[in-house]
Amino acid sequence: MLMCLPAIIFFLIFAYLPMPGLYLAFIKYNYTDGIFHSKFIGMENFRFLVMTGDLWRLTFNTIAYNLGFIIFGNLLQIFVAILLNELRKKWFKKVSQTLMFLPFFISFVIIGLIAYNILSYDYGILNNILKSLGADPVKTYSNGHIWPFIILITYLWQSTGYGSIVYFAAIMGLDSEVVEASEIDGANALQRIRYIVLPWLKPTFIILLLFSLGGVLRGNFGLFYNLVGANNTALYATTDIIETYVFRSLMNNFNFSMGSAVSLYQSVFGFIVVLSANWLVKKASPDNSLF
Amino acid sequence: MEVVQKRIRTDGTSLFVRGFGYVFIGLFALCCVLPFLVVVGTSFTKEASITKHGFNIWPREFSTFAYKIVFENPNLIIGSYVVSICLTVVGTIVGLFLVAMTGYALQRPDFEQRNGISFFIYFTTLFSGGIVPFYLLINQYLGLRDNYLAVLLPGLMSPFLIIMMKSFTRSIPHAITESAKIDGAGDFTIFMRLILPMTTPALATIGLFIALGYWNEWYNSMLFLSADMKYRPLQLFLYNVITSADFIRNSSAASNVPLRDMPLESMKMATAVVATGPVVLFYPFVQRYFIQGITVGAVKG
Numbered sequence: 001m002l003m004c005l006p007a008i009i010f011f012l013i014f015a016y017l018p019m020p021g022l023y024l025a026f027i028k029y030n031y032t033d034g035i036f037h038s039k040f041i042g043m044e045n046f047r048f049l050v051m052t053g054d055l056w057r058l059t060f061n062t063i064a065y066n067l068g069f070i071i072f073g074n075l076l077q078i079f080v081a082i083l084l085n086e087l088r089k090k091w092f093k094k095v096s097q098t099l100m101f102l103p104f105f106i107s108f109v110i111i112g113l114i115a116y117n118i119l120s121y122d123y124g125i126l127n128n129i130l131k132s133l134g135a136d137p138v139k140t141y142s143n144g145h146i147w148p149f150i151i152l153i154t155y156l157w158q159s160t161g162y163g164s165i166v167y168f169a170a171i172m173g174l175d176s177e178v179v180e181a182s183e184i185d186g187a188n189a190l191q192r193i194r195y196i197v198l199p200w201l202k203p204t205f206i207i208l209l210l211f212s213l214g215g216v217l218r219g220n221f222g223l224f225y226n227l228v229g230a231n232n233t234a235l236y237a238t239t240d241i242i243e244t245y246v247f248r249s250l251m252n253n254f255n256f257s258m259g260s261a262v263s264l265y266q267s268v269f270g271f272i273v274v275l276s277a278n279w280l281v282k283k284a285s286p287d288n289s290l291f
Numbered sequence: 292m293e294v295v296q297k298r299i300r301t302d303g304t305s306l307f308v309r310g311f312g313y314v315f316i317g318l319f320a321l322c323c324v325l326p327f328l329v330v331v332g333t334s335f336t337k338e339a340s341i342t343k344h345g346f347n348i349w350p351r352e353f354s355t356f357a358y359k360i361v362f363e364n365p366n367l368i369i370g371s372y373v374v375s376i377c378l379t380v381v382g383t384i385v386g387l388f389l390v391a392m393t394g395y396a397l398q399r400p401d402f403e404q405r406n407g408i409s410f411f412i413y414f415t416t417l418f419s420g421g422i423v424p425f426y427l428l429i430n431q432y433l434g435l436r437d438n439y440l441a442v443l444l445p446g447l448m449s450p451f452l453i454i455m456m457k458s459f460t461r462s463i464p465h466a467i468t469e470s471a472k473i474d475g476a477g478d479f480t481i482f483m484r485l486i487l488p489m490t491t492p493a494l495a496t497i498g499l500f501i502a503l504g505y506w507n508e509w510y511n512s513m514l515f516l517s518a519d520m521k522y523r524p525l526q527l528f529l530y531n532v533i534t535s536a537d538f539i540r541n542s543s544a545a546s547n548v549p550l551r552d553m554p555l556e557s558m559k560m561a562t563a564v565v566a567t568g569p570v571v572l573f574y575p576f577v578q579r580y581f582i583q584g585i586t587v588g589a590v591k592g
Contacts, residue, residue: 003396003478004408006389007448014425014445015415017432021424080319083312092313097582098575099320102327105574106567107507107526113533113563114326117333123346123556125329161323165585189305222510246422251514256423263421271418 022267024260038257045261054245058262059217059269062241066216068152069159074208076160078201081167082193100161112226115154144238151227151239155220170204171197206284213277217270219243242266327571334358334560341556357557361565368565370522378443378524379505386447386501387494393448394456395486396478400465409457416450422514429515441515442524446504452497459493460486496584499577506570525566532562 025045027038049055080100087093103111118125119140127137140146174197182192219241228239231252242262249259328348333341337352344351361368393412397405435441463486471481487494509526516523523531 001396001399001402001404001478003392003482004404007393007412007453008408010389010448011412011415013428013433015419018420018424018428019418021420021427024423080316083308083316086309086312087316088309092317096316096320098578100316100323101578101581102323102571102574105503105570105578106327107509107529109509109526109530109533110330110563110567113529113559114330116533117326117329117346117560120346123341125346128344128346157323160319165582169585188302189308191304193308243422250423250426256427259423260421263419263423267418267421274417 022260022264024257025264027257029255029257029260045257046265049258049261049265055262055265057237058240058242058245061239062219063216065148065151065219065241066212068148069155069220070209070212070216072152072156073159073163074205076156077163078167078205080160080164081171081201082197084164084168085171085197086189097161097165100164102161103158104162106158108222108226111154111158111223115150115227119150141232142234144235147228147235147239151223154227155223158223166208167201167204170201174200207281210277210281210284213280214274215270216273217242217266221247330560330563334557334564336557338554338557346556354554354557357554357561358565360554360558361561367522367528368562371525371528371566374439374522375506375525378439378508379502382443382446382505383498383502387498390448390452390456390497390501391460391487391490391494392482394453395460395482397453398457398461399468412450412453426514436515437517437520438515442508442511445511446501446508452500456490456493456497459490463489492584495580499581499584529563529566533559 026040026042028041028044030038046055084093084097116124121127121137121139121141124140126140130137138146140150178196179192182196187195221241221243224239224241224244225247228235228244231248232239246259246262249255249262325348329346332348332350333346334357335353335355336347336350337354337356340350340352396402397409399405429441429445430436433441435444467485468481471485476484507526508524509530512524512527513530516527518531
């Protein structure tokens with residue numbers, strides 16, 4: 001079948017060809033010598049990452065942010081989907097869905113600009129409000145503690161409209177006879193949600209949860225880069241994730257070997273996480289496991 | 292398909308839940324649009340008013356000066372639009388064709404290597420070389436620096452879309468392929484004449500995903516297209532306007548407005564409006580298909 005040939009060539013070039021490049025992680029890369037003549041230093045890069053504490057910080061931030069995204073994201077999506085289903089007015093549903101979908105359609109560049117609109121020290125809306133209330137303005141872009149909240153809120157803002165559609169679609173698949181029967185028996189909306197809709201959504205939730213666990217070590221680079229910028233040292237402690245670190249090592253420090261070392265760590269560790277997640281899926285529902 | 296809404300008697304709790312739903316969904320939907328209105332509002336505000344009062348939804352002192360300067364020299368924006376539109380159109384057509392073909396081939400029961408190749412494709416989501424070797428590959432080994440191909444090629448296919456297409460085409464009975472074969476049609480003819488027309492909903496959804504990806508693309512552009520390039524994809528252009536002072540300096544020279552009088556903040560917003568406005572107006576029509584596609588995919592499981 002020649003039809004697969006383009007795909008095979010495509011993935012060979014863009015996905016498999018870079019893999020041997022991970023050798024970079026074990027050398028002290030030097031542009032003039034090239035990959036194969038640079039000095040081999042073994043695990044030295046990794047030792048450095050562990051000693052400086054970078055690796056721990058990156059792992060912690062990446063996983064913590066992703067867990068936050070997964071947990072709060074799914075909860076809010078389910079919440080919105082259930083409420084949407086309770087609404088009666090068709091036009092209201094349509095309009096609100098369209099509006100909630102909007103942030104998903106917008107590039108991260110615009111999202112970064114919007115964040116600046118709200119958070120900027122001198123002109124931002126947040127400080128406008130604080131000032132008009134007589135409170136002191138906040139120096140957002142140098143205060144690391146508030147960034148986890150900002151990033152989480154932005155994530156929820158951007159993804160909820162899109163994500164809730166999956167749950168909404170699942171609710172629509174619910175057998176209407178069951179719902180009618182419960183109503184004849186006198187169940188109110190809360191009881192219906194509690195005893196029929198939520199249990200019905202459980203499998204969808206579990207599958208989505210486990211799939212996203214597989215990506216727990218992958219960062220949402222666009223979100224972080226455009227919100228925070230790659231070079232805001234004041235915020236590294238709370239906002240630096242694996243992707244932003246690797247990007248910096250590539251574009252600013254030209255430390256290709258260090259960047260590769262972090263990538264390799266991410267790939268290997270991520271691989272283990274995916275295998276474990278798949279093992280969990282298999283236990284939870286054998287039909288939905290990946291392999 | 293909606294959960295049936297007939298009810299015997301609407302009790303207080305249900306009414307409360309519904310009321311809460313209207314309020315919560317309404318507020319949330321509002322929160323999703325308000326930030327965009329701030330961008331639009333600011334773009335129409337006099338710069339002096341911004342420095343004094345900060346950003347606002349409703350301009351305190353109305354001014355179209357920022358737009359005047361942006362349109363004084365429209366070549367760059369128009370060029371960026373052309374680049375982005377070309378990338379999106381070409382990328383979507385070619386990508387969609389390749390994804391559809393691969394997806395179809397990979398689910399044909401009479402294709403023996405299908406599992407092997409599926410794994411070959413799927414494995415790339417599990418393990419990757421990372422961005423550094425990828426960067427070196429495009430830049431040094433393929434020599435695509437400052438070439439639009441560096442942005443176009445990597446976005447053509449993704450394992451996710453191929454798997455999606457695979458499960459869509461699986462719903463077409465294999466008997467159709469077989470009977471066409473008996474009539475003497477080749478595999479490629481079957482795909483073009485029979486399969487493609489039958490998968491239009493799937494193609495629309497996947498095509499939208501690819502198109503959205505290209506339209507909002509800025510990451511590969513940023514990595515591989517340097518500042519020397521005159522026309523950059525729209526998002527990268529916008530990124531440069533927002534973050535670099537060069538752009539402001541150049542437009543101040545081009546429009547004979549002294550640098551200190553340049554409306555810095557409102558100009559950023561005006562450029563953002565010009566760069567995104569048309570898409571936002573276009574999107575409510577497209578969004579419908581997205582929802583349909585996701586719904587179909589979710590119900591099928």
